[in-house]
Structure formats: structure tokens, C-alpha cells
Amino acid sequence: MIVVMKKNASTGDVEHMVQRIEGLGLKAHVIVGTERTVIAAVGDDRRAHKGSLESGPGVAEVVPILAPYKVASLEVKHEPTTVRAGSLTVGAGTIGVIAGPCAVESEAQILASSRAVKAAGATALRGGAFKPRTSPYSFQGLKEDGLKMLATARDATELAVVTEVVASEDVPLVARYADVLQVGARNMQNYRLLEAVGNTDRAVLLKRGPSATIDELLLAAEYILDAGNPNVMLCERGIRTFETHTRFTLPLATVVYLHAKTHLPVVVDPSHGTGHTYLVPRMAAAAVAAGADGLIMEVHPDPENAMSDGYQSLTFEQFAETMATCRKVGQALGSKF
Ligand code: PEP
Numbered sequence: 616m617i618v619v620m621k622k623n624a625s626t627g628d629v630e631h632m633v634q635r636i637e638g639l640g641l642k643a644h645v646i647v648g649t650e651r652t653v654i655a656a657v658g659d660d661r662r663a664h665k666g667s668l669e670s671g672p673g674v675a676e677v678v679p680i681l682a683p684y685k686v687a688s689l690e691v692k693h694e695p696t697t698v699r700a701g702s703l704t705v706g707a708g709t710i711g712v713i714a715g716p717c718a719v720e721s722e723a724q725i726l727a728s729s730r731a732v733k734a735a736g737a738t739a740l741r742g743g744a745f746k747p748r749t750s751p752y753s754f755q756g757l758k759e760d761g762l763k764m765l766a767t768a769r770d771a772t773e774l775a776v777v778t779e780v781v782a783s784e785d786v787p788l789v790a791r792y793a794d795v796l797q798v799g800a801r802n803m804q805n806y807r808l809l810e811a812v813g814n815t816d817r818a819v820l821l822k823r824g825p826s827a828t829i830d831e832l833l834l835a836a837e838y839i840l841d842a843g844n845p846n847v848m849l850c851e852r853g854i855r856t857f858e859t860h861t862r863f864t865l866p867l868a869t870v871v872y873l874h875a876k877t878h879l880p881v882v883v884d885p886s887h888g889t890g891h892t893y894l895v896p897r898m899a900a901a902a903v904a905a906g907a908d909g910l911i912m913e914v915h916p917d918p919e920n921a922m923s924d925g926y927q928s929l930t931f932e933q934f935a936e937t938m939a940t941c942r943k944v945g946q947a948l949g950s951k952f
């Protein structure tokens with residue numbers, strides 16, 4: 616349920632209602648908007664009486680949240696959420712660009728990548744230190760050594776670091792080095808991992824599972840929000856369909872749809888979404904045209920010899936050209952790029 620407070624409700628009124636809600640065994644999420652404050656009362660609300668909450672001090676009305684996801688819903692918070700992590704700002708008209716190699720391979724590789732993507736206008740650096748690979752025989756990442764290399768690149772460029780965490784027990788370690796914790800497509804429904812990242816103060820990039828519906832993506836985000844972490848970015852990275860010419864099928868309607876359902880920012884990954892370098896630049900621009908709040912792209916100094924995902928990685932030059940095109944599209948639509 617949403618407890619909508621009156622415009623002139625005092626902080627004492629809000630605090631009182633939070634206690635009433637918690638007394639009913641529900642969790643209270645206070646959302647302070649420019650117009651009004653609302654309190655989302657979430658949990659099993661069968662025992663909560665709409666009428667008795669409605670009679671509380673400073674309460675304007677109590678309305679049910681119809682969507683299956685609650686805190687993520689636009690019903691609870693009408694204004695778009697901006698996620699900030701160091702140099703990265705995503706949402707509410709500001710487009711963030713996260714770029715870098717699929718995997719951290721060496722200090723030289725990540726340093727060169729970070730300098731090149733920054734020069735072209737990227738606002739955060741990506742690079743996997745823990746890689747979730749389809750085959751156990753593929754390169755699994757440099758783990759903590761890779762995290763240290765990312766931290767070195769951040770020191771050199773001041774770019775925020777976005778890196779994946781694949782297991783809940785690794786969250787404290789990865790959070791020590793990362794500005795943004797990436798939850799990969801394969802882990803979208805790893806609920807213990809979602810709770811663990813929800814318990815940190817790091818922003819989270821949550822990638823859509825290749826077979827997950829949009830409601831399932833939003834319910835996965837809800838786990839992170841419910842744990843108390845409001846800084847969640849959703850990422851459309853392509854889904855599995857009958858089509859085999861692209862690695863995944865990248866549905867850009869997701870961006871428009873999500874903006875109609877949630878206040879959370881939406882990032883698009885045209886690299887994994889297509890699986891081919893030549894498809895990335897135009898799909899990146901198309902994502903910006905669809906209203907994406909951010910892009911995440913794979914960029915490598917030598918894609919041909921990359922240890923993972925070289926076939927979908929941009930060279931430094933291709934990335935700079937892609938950025939120039941995306942900037943034009945973003946600016947034409949009035950976004951800050
Ligand atoms: C990645 O970003 O390198 C990655 C593994 O992506 P996804 O989880 O979308 O497959």
C-alpha cells in the first residue's frame with residue numbers, strides 16, 4: 616500500500632506513520648518527492664487496515680500498489696531516479712556511458728582501455744574480474760588481482776569502476792574495489808546475491824536474464840530495493856529467441872516500457888545484445904533514441920586477441936565514432952550526454 620502524506624505533513628507525522636506501518640509487520644520505505652512524501656508499506660499487507668492507516672496524522676490517502684513490484688513501481692515514486700556513483704550519473708535526462716573490456720586481462724590492457732574510453736567521453740569503466748563463463752574451461756577472470764588493476768585505472772582516470780560480482784560471498788571483496796556492482800544476466804534470479812548487494816552502499820547494475828520477463832527483472836530489482844539499496848540501474852542486454860544470427864535479440868521497446876512502469880534508470884548493452892561488433896554502433900544510437908539512460912559497451916585495445924567477447928568488442932577508434940553518433944542523437948532529444 617502507499618500512504619500518501621499531505622503536503623503540509625510534518626516529519627513527526629511521517630515518523631509516526633512509519634512506526635504504525637512497522638507495527639503491522641510491514642516494511643516502510645519513505646520516498647520524499649518534490650510534491651509530496653509517500654510511504655510505501657510493503658510486505659504481506661493482509662493484516663493492514665487501509666481505514667486505520669488513513670486516519671493517521673498528516674495522511675492524505677492510502678492506495679493499493681497494483682503492480683507486483685512495489686518500491687520499483689512508478690505508482691510509488693513518480694519522479695525518475697538518478698543513480699550516481701563517482702564519475703557516473705545515470706537517469707533523469709543524463710546519459711551515462713560505461714565502457715571497457717569484457718574482462719580485465721592485465722594492468723596495461725585496463726589502463727589503456729580506461730584512458731581511451733575516457734578520452735572518447737565514457738563516464739565509467741567496465742571490466743570483469745570475476746567472469747561468469749558458459750564453459751568451466753574458459754578464462755574465469757583475474758579475481759582480486761583484476762580488482763586491484765581496476766582500482767589502479769580508477770586512480771589514473773577518475774572513472775567509476777563497474778564490475779561484476781558472481782557470488783554473495785564475494786560481495787564484501789568486490790564492494791571494496793567497485794563503485795558499481797554488476798549482477799550478471801545469469802544471476803538475475805540469484806536471490807541471496809540480490810539481497811547481499813542490496814545490503815551494500817554501492818550502486819547496482821542489474822542485467823536482465825536472457826529468459827526473464829520484464830516483471831521478473833523488476834521483481835529482482837525489488838529484492839535489492841527492499842534490502843534498503845535505492846541505487847539500482849536496470850540493464851536490457853538481450854534475450855534468447857529463435858533468432859540465431861545475433862547472439863541475443865535486443866528488444867529496445869523494453870526501454871520505453873520500463874519508463875512507463877518504473878522510476879529506475881534503464882541502461883542498454885548493445886554488445887551482449889547483438890554479439891557482433893558491426894551491429895553495436897547503430898544499436899547504441901538506437902538505444903539512445905529509445906530513451907535509454909545509459910549504455911554499457913565492450914571496448915578492447917586488441918579485440919582479435921581478447922580473452923573474452925572480442926567478436927563483439929569495439930576498438931578504441933570504433934568506440935570514439937560510436938560516442939560521436941550517440942552524442943548527436945542524445946543531444947537532439949534534449950538529453951545531457
Ligand atoms: C558482461 O557484462 O561481461 C556479461 C557477462 O554480461 P551478461 O551478464 O549480460 O551476459
Ligand code: MN
Binds near residue numbers: 887
Ligand atoms: Mn562480455
